[in-house]
C-alpha cells in the first residue's frame with residue numbers, strides 16, 4: 186500500500202473518533218519491553234493530538250509477582266485474581282502506584298504532553314468492597330476461597346477524570362480502590378478499566394496485552410470479531426483461562442453498558458494500537474453487540 190493510501194484509510198476513523206473518549210488498558214505483560222512501551226505511549230499521545238480523550242489504566246501483575254517472589258511469597262491466583270493478604274496489598278501498592286504509574290507519567294512527559302497519575306483512591310474514583318469468597322473446584326470438590334484484600338467495584342465517580350480531561354491532561358490510573366471505611370483494595374486492572382470506560386461513557390475500551398487477541402483453545406487462531414453471545418459461550422466452554430477471564434468479562438460488561446466496542450490487542454507489537462483503531466481490518470479481537 187502507498188503511504189498516502191495509509192493516511193486516506195485512517196482519515197474517516199480520525200474524523201469518527203474526534204472528541205470521543207477512549208480507555209486504554211496497558212497490561213503488565215504488554216509493558217515488559219521498555220522500547221515497545223515507549224512506542225505505545227507515543228501512540229497514545231498521538232491519539233490525544235488527533236482529538237481523542239485518552240485515559241490510561243495500567244496493570245503490573247508480572248512485576249508484583251516478581252516482588253512477591255523476591256520476598257519469599259508464593260503468588261496464587263483464582264480466576265485470574267491474585268490472592269492478596271495485607272503484605273501483598275502493600276507490595277501491589279508500591280509496584281502499581283509508586284513505580285509503574287509514575288514511570289508512565291514520566292514517559293508521557295517525555296513525549297511533550299502532560300499526564301497526571303492517580304489511583305482509584307484519588308477523588309473516590311473507584312469505590313469497592315472486599316470481594317466475597319470465590320467458589321473454586323479442586324478435583325471434584327468445590328471449595329470457597331477468600332481472596333483477601335481484593336475489591337469488587339461498587340461505584341465509580343469519574344469526576345476527577347472529567348476535570349483532568351477538561352484541562353487536557355492524560356489521566357493515568359493505577360488499579361487500587363478505596364472502600365467505604367477508607368481502606369485500600371487490590372483491583373484487577375482489566376476490571377478497573379472496564380468500569381472506568383462505562384462510567385465515562387467511553388466510545389472504546391482497548392486492552393493491550395501479550396497475545397494477538399482472544400484465541401482458540403490450541404492458540405492457533407485469533408477471533409477478529411466477537412459478539413456478546415459468542416464471548417459468553419467461550420467463557421462457558423472454558424476456552425478462556427487465567428488473565429483472559431477478567432479481560433473478556435470486563436470487555437463484555439463494557440459493551441453491555443454502552444461502550445461501543447471493546448478490543449483485545451497485542452501491545453508487544455509496535456503500533457498495534459494505531460493499526461487496531463485506524464485500519465479497516467484491525468489487528469486484534471473486537472467485541473461489540
Ligand SMILES: Nc1ncnc2c1ncn2[C@@H]1O[C@H](COP(=O)(O)OP(=O)(O)O)[C@@H](O)[C@H]1O
Nearest residue numbers: 212213214215394396399400424425426428429
Ligand atoms: N482463549 C485465550 N486467548 C488468548 N489468551 C488467553 C486465552 N485464555 C487464556 N489466555 C491467557 O491470557 C493471557 C493474558 O492475560 P494476562 O496474563 O492477565 O495479561 P495482562 O498482564 O496483559 O493483563 C495470555 O498471555 C494467555 O496466556
Ligand SMILES: CC(=O)N[C@@H](CCC(=O)OP(=O)(O)O)C(=O)O
Nearest residue numbers: 213244245246266267372373374
Ligand atoms: C486483584 C488482582 O488480581 N489485581 C492485580 C492488579 C494488577 C493487574 O491487574 O495487572 P495486569 O493487568 O498486568 O494483570 C494483581 O495483583 O496482579
